[in-house]
Amino acid sequence: MTVSRNKIAAVTFGILLLCMSSFYSVVADTSNEDELILVVGASGRTGSYVIKYLKQQDRNFIPMTSNKERAAKKISDKYNWVEADVKNPKSLDSIMVGVTAIISGLGTNIFEGPNSPEFIDYGGTKNLIDAAKRAGTVKQFIQMSSSGITQENNPLNKYGNVLVWKLKGEDYIRSSSITHTIIRAGGLTNDESGVNGARMQQGDTVPINGGLTSRGNLAAICIEALTNQNAKNKTLEVFDDETMQADAWRKDFAKLIPDLKK
Numbered sequence: 001m002t003v004s005r006n007k008i009a010a011v012t013f014g015i016l017l018l019c020m021s022s023f024y025s026v027v028a029d030t031s032n033e034d035e036l037i038l039v040v041g042a043s044g045r046t047g048s049y050v051i052k053y054l055k056q057q058d059r060n061f062i063p064m065t066s067n068k069e070r071a072a073k074k075i076s077d078k079y080n081w082v083e084a085d086v087k088n089p090k091s092l093d094s095i096m097v098g099v100t101a102i103i104s105g106l107g108t109n110i111f112e113g114p115n116s117p118e119f120i121d122y123g124g125t126k127n128l129i130d131a132a133k134r135a136g137t138v139k140q141f142i143q144m145s146s147s148g149i150t151q152e153n154n155p156l157n158k159y160g161n162v163l164v165w166k167l168k169g170e171d172y173i174r175s176s177s178i179t180h181t182i183i184r185a186g187g188l189t190n191d192e193s194g195v196n197g198a199r200m201q202q203g204d205t206v207p208i209n210g211g212l213t214s215r216g217n218l219a220a221i222c223i224e225a226l227t228n229q230n231a232k233n234k235t236l237e238v239f240d241d242e243t244m245q246a247d248a249w250r251k252d253f254a255k256l257i258p259d260l261k262k
């Protein structure tokens with residue numbers, strides 16, 4: 001049997017078109033040239049997973065630190081670190097140009113003085129939201145937060161009233177005009193995303209030490225919140241759950257109730 005040259009050319013062209021369309025769908029899923037994601041706390045133990053995954057997805061992002069030299073020493077992969085201090089609004093204005101979304105993994109381990117939770121977890125978050133509003137281009141704010149944050153007498157408040165200040169930061173985000181997702185984690189562990197499944201819930205009912213969350217899953221959930229329409233204007237808790245399928249959580253945003261705007 002002989003096959004004409006025209007037929008071979010047509011089949012080859014078809015295969016080429018198929019390859020191109022699947023190539024473009026992969027690219028379209030993971031990168032959007034118009035987005036510019038500011039990652040606050042990018043040098044942190046969870047922020048470093050966020051920038052690693054964004055880099056793997058070839059996304060457009062700015063890794064922010066308050067000290068470039070320290071960040072570059074801490075994180076072995078090479079990044080174009082951008083320096084700003086959440087306590088200093090002017091420094092935020094200078095890096096906010098063109099930013100379309102913020103993922104914040106901001107936090108402090110200092111419980112007194114100018115770097116305590118009052119000035120970082122609350123004051124810093126407030127400054128970020130205000131700078132985002134001044135910039136005018138920021139459409140979304142994704143916040144890492146803590147499970148147990150609303151529970152009175154939570155023993156973590158012995159450390160600079162950290163949860164009291166974090167909750168004030170959450171409230172400031174929720175009452176702003178910027179679309180938000182607030183993701184409250186349990187005790188953080190250093191597993192990559194997908195090692196365990198993740199359970200999403202609301203109401204902040206899990207007692208302290210009642211659940212763990214891997215930093216990889218938390219980072220992946222923050223990134224998903226950027227594009228998942230069902231994540232918008234919601235506050236949720238997330239815990240690793242080995243009985244659940246890895247990545248099944250992506251559909252679970254749809255089951256959550258949106259926040260009431262204050």
Ligand SMILES: NC(=O)c1ccc[n+]([C@@H]2O[C@H](COP(=O)([O-])OP(=O)(O)OC[C@H]3O[C@@H](n4cnc5c(N)ncnc54)[C@H](OP(=O)(O)O)[C@@H]3O)[C@@H](O)[C@H]2O)c1
Binds near residue numbers: 040044045086107184
């Ligand atoms: N640890 C837990 O078990 C736990 C549980 C639930 C929720 N969380 C929350 O989850 C988030 C991530 O936690 P993590 O343990 O990954 O945090 P982390 O390692 O302590 O990182 C915190 C980040 O905040 C940045 N930062 C601090 N002060 C700053 C300032 N003045 N200006 C700019 N950046 C500043 C630091 O960056 P530079 O030092 O480079 O500036 C650092 O990258 C935090 O919000 C934390 O409260 C933690």
